Amino acid sequence: MDGMELTATEARVWEAYARGRTVDLRPTDGAAADSGAQWGPERTVRAEVLRALLLDGPRQAGETPLLRLTGARISGRLDLQYAEVAAPVHLWACYFDEELDLYGAQLRQLYLGRSVLPGLHAVALRVDGSLRMSGCRVRGPVRLGGARISGPVFLDGAELGEEGVRLTEPVLALNRVTVDGDLQADGGFTAHGLVRLTGAVVAGNITFDDAVLSNPGGTALQASNLSGGTDLRAMRLSAYGLINLRSARIPGRIDLSYARLSNPGGMALRASSLMVGELWFREAAPIEGSVSLRRSQLDLLYIVPETWPEQVHFDGLTYSMLHPHEPAERRLPVLDRDFDGYVPYSYEQIAAAYRRIGDDAAARTVLLARHRRHRTTLAWYAKAWGYLQDFTVGYGFRPGRAALWFLSLLLVGSVTYAARHPHALKPAEAPDFDPFFYTLDLLLPIIGFGQEQAYAAQGAYQSLSYALIVMGWTLATTIAAGVTRAISRQ
CATH class of the missing domain: 1.10.287 (Helix Hairpins)
Structure with missing residues (x-):
C-alpha cells in the first residue's frame, strides 16, 4: 500500500481481503473481546488500513473481495462517512478503540457480532443486506436514525450502555429507520438507557423476547408511531421505565406474556391510539405504574384483572374480544381505577365482549354497574330516582x-x-x-x-x-x- 508500511498482521488482512478469506487473530484460549485494550501488535489492525482496504483494496480475478476479520483490535477511528463500500464487512469479536463512524455510508453487508465498541455513529446508513450486532457490547450510543436496512437487523444478546451510567441521548436510536426484514433484539438483549424506535418501519417481526430495557424514572422504549409488518413479541421482557407505543401500528400481535413492566410513580405503558390485532399480557407480572390505552383499537385483549395497575386510562378503548373469560364481578373493579373517573364507554365495551361470547348475564351485570356508577355523578333528586x-x-x-x-x-x-x-x-x-x-x-x-x-x-x-x-x-x-x-x- 502506497505511503503506508503494513505490519505483519495488517499484511495478512490485506492479502486475505482479495480472496474473501477469514483472518482469525484469536488465541486458542478464546479470550473475549472485552479484554481487547491489552491486545498487542499481533492482534492490532489500524483503522486507516481498513479504510484504505475497503475503499481501494486489491482485486483478484475470479474472487469476490470480502473483509473477514475476527478477534482484532481496531486502533484509531474507522471513518467511513459517506463511503460506498462494495465488499461485505465482517468484523467479528473485534475490539474498537474509538467510535465506528458510518454516517451516510452505503454498505453491502455489515457484521459486528460479539464486538466491543465505545459507540456507533451510523445515521442515514444504507445497507443492502443485513446488519448484525449479535452479542455486541457498546458502551456509548448506537446512532442509526434514518438508516435503511434492506435485510434483517440482529441485536440479539447485545448490551448497550453501562449500568448506572445515564447517557444524555438514546443508547439505541432507530428513529425513522426502515428495515425490510425482521428486527431482533432478543436473547438477553440489554439496554441501559433509552431505546428509540419513533417512526420506525419494520417489514417483518419485531422481537424483544427475554430483553431487559432499563431506564428507571425515564423512558425505556420510545416507539411512538412505530409500524410493524407482523408481530411485536416481548415475552418475558423486563422493562424499568416507560414503554411508549403511542399511535403504533401492528397488524398482528403485541405479546407481553410473562413480561414485567415497572415504572413506579409514573406511567409504565403508554399505548394510546394504538392499532393492533391482539394485545397479550398472558401471565404477566402485576404492572407497576399506570397504563394508558386511550383511543386504542384492538381485536383481542388478553389480560387477567390482577395484572392491571392501580391507575388506568381507558377512555375510547375499543376491542372485540376480552380473554380469558372471567366473571364480570372480577373485571368491574378495574374500571373504578380509571384516571378520568366514570367512563361509560368502558362499561359498554366489556358488556359487548360478554355478549359476543353469549354470556348475557355478565353483560347485564356490567350494565347495571354502569348505571350505579353513573348515579354517583348525579344531583340528589336524580340519585333518589336512580336508587328507586x-x-x-x-x-x-x-x-x-x-x-x-x-x-x-x-x-x-x-x-x-x-x-x-x-x-x-x-x-x-x-x-x-x-x-x-x-x-x-x-x-x-x-x-x-x-x-x-x-x-x-x-x-x-x-x-x-x-x-x-x-x-x-x-x-x-x-x-x-x-x-x-x-x-x-x-
Missing part, C-alpha cells in the same frame, strides 16, 4: 325483582281485602267482590277489572289502597324506564 329504579327493578336488568315486588304487593292486598271487604258504591249494580282482582285493579294503572270503580275501602284500608295505587304507578314507571334503557343498549 335500582331497588325495584335493578334499572331494568333485574326483571325478576319487579315480578317479586308485584307478587308481594298483590299478596298483601288480596289477604287484607279478603279479611275486610270494601263497601260497594252501588250495591245493586256492583259485581261480586273479588279481593284478588280488586288489588290487581289498584296495582295496574291501565288495565281495569271493574272492581276499583265498584268498591271503596275506608279508613286504614283506604290508605292501603292509595299506597297500592302509588306503588303500582311507580313500579310500572320504573319498569318501563329500565326496560327501555336496557333494550336501547342491546
Whole structure:
C-alpha cells in the first residue's frame, strides 16, 4: 500500500481481503473481546488500513473481495462517512478503540457480532443486506436514525450502555429507520438507557423476547408511531421505565406474556391510539405504574384483572374480544381505577365482549354497574330516582325483582281485602267482590277489572289502597324506564 508500511498482521488482512478469506487473530484460549485494550501488535489492525482496504483494496480475478476479520483490535477511528463500500464487512469479536463512524455510508453487508465498541455513529446508513450486532457490547450510543436496512437487523444478546451510567441521548436510536426484514433484539438483549424506535418501519417481526430495557424514572422504549409488518413479541421482557407505543401500528400481535413492566410513580405503558390485532399480557407480572390505552383499537385483549395497575386510562378503548373469560364481578373493579373517573364507554365495551361470547348475564351485570356508577355523578333528586329504579327493578336488568315486588304487593292486598271487604258504591249494580282482582285493579294503572270503580275501602284500608295505587304507578314507571334503557343498549 502506497505511503503506508503494513505490519505483519495488517499484511495478512490485506492479502486475505482479495480472496474473501477469514483472518482469525484469536488465541486458542478464546479470550473475549472485552479484554481487547491489552491486545498487542499481533492482534492490532489500524483503522486507516481498513479504510484504505475497503475503499481501494486489491482485486483478484475470479474472487469476490470480502473483509473477514475476527478477534482484532481496531486502533484509531474507522471513518467511513459517506463511503460506498462494495465488499461485505465482517468484523467479528473485534475490539474498537474509538467510535465506528458510518454516517451516510452505503454498505453491502455489515457484521459486528460479539464486538466491543465505545459507540456507533451510523445515521442515514444504507445497507443492502443485513446488519448484525449479535452479542455486541457498546458502551456509548448506537446512532442509526434514518438508516435503511434492506435485510434483517440482529441485536440479539447485545448490551448497550453501562449500568448506572445515564447517557444524555438514546443508547439505541432507530428513529425513522426502515428495515425490510425482521428486527431482533432478543436473547438477553440489554439496554441501559433509552431505546428509540419513533417512526420506525419494520417489514417483518419485531422481537424483544427475554430483553431487559432499563431506564428507571425515564423512558425505556420510545416507539411512538412505530409500524410493524407482523408481530411485536416481548415475552418475558423486563422493562424499568416507560414503554411508549403511542399511535403504533401492528397488524398482528403485541405479546407481553410473562413480561414485567415497572415504572413506579409514573406511567409504565403508554399505548394510546394504538392499532393492533391482539394485545397479550398472558401471565404477566402485576404492572407497576399506570397504563394508558386511550383511543386504542384492538381485536383481542388478553389480560387477567390482577395484572392491571392501580391507575388506568381507558377512555375510547375499543376491542372485540376480552380473554380469558372471567366473571364480570372480577373485571368491574378495574374500571373504578380509571384516571378520568366514570367512563361509560368502558362499561359498554366489556358488556359487548360478554355478549359476543353469549354470556348475557355478565353483560347485564356490567350494565347495571354502569348505571350505579353513573348515579354517583348525579344531583340528589336524580340519585333518589336512580336508587328507586335500582331497588325495584335493578334499572331494568333485574326483571325478576319487579315480578317479586308485584307478587308481594298483590299478596298483601288480596289477604287484607279478603279479611275486610270494601263497601260497594252501588250495591245493586256492583259485581261480586273479588279481593284478588280488586288489588290487581289498584296495582295496574291501565288495565281495569271493574272492581276499583265498584268498591271503596275506608279508613286504614283506604290508605292501603292509595299506597297500592302509588306503588303500582311507580313500579310500572320504573319498569318501563329500565326496560327501555336496557333494550336501547342491546
